[in-house]
Amino acid sequence: MQHTELRRTGKFLLFSCSAGLIEIGSFALFNEAFHWPYWGAYLTALVLSVLWNFTCNRRYTFRSTEKVARAMALVFLYYCAFTPLSTLLEHRLADVQGWNGYLVTFLNMVLNFVTEFLYQRFVVYRNSLDTNKFAH
Numbered sequence: 001m002q003h004t005e006l007r008r009t010g011k012f013l014l015f016s017c018s019a020g021l022i023e024i025g026s027f028a029l030f031n032e033a034f035h036w037p038y039w040g041a042y043l044t045a046l047v048l049s050v051l052w053n054f055t056c057n058r059r060y061t062f063r064s065t066e067k068v069a070r071a072m073a074l075v076f077l078y079y080c081a082f083t084p085l086s087t088l089l090e091h092r093l094a095d096v097q098g099w100n101g102y103l104v105t106f107l108n109m110v111l112n113f114v115t116e117f118l119y120q121r122f123v124v125y126r127n128s129l130d131t132n133k134f135a136h
Contacts, residue, residue, distance in 0.1 A: 019052050066127075
């Protein structure tokens with residue numbers, strides 16, 4: 001049982017890292033090339049990474065047959081809390097206190113990794129782990 005959870009955590013980490021690359025890359029594009037306001041670049045980059053991460057983790061990490069609409073609604077609820085809090089943290093640290101924006105974004109990504117894994121594992125996919133065709 002522990003081996004399965006360790007593998008699941010490893011997969012979540014790998015998909016989160018790929019989502020992080022999407023987030024940082026799109027943030028850099030919106031921030032550096034298009035000169036969007038900081039919060040707008042962060043928020044858009046976050047949405048893009050969430051969509052990627054959700055799709056990959058539902059299918060390969062949690063290997064769930066949970067209905068997409070239900071699972072996405074639960075993840076949406078998570079982000080209803082995480083997004084405003086992390087956007088506020090980004091604004092306070094980067095815009096108000098002058099921290100490096102990339103450092104603040106990285107810190108938020110680590111916070112997101114830990115809390116989202118726990119939320120998805122124990123709330124979203126709690127009753128549907130390892131039920132899709134990739135689990136067999």
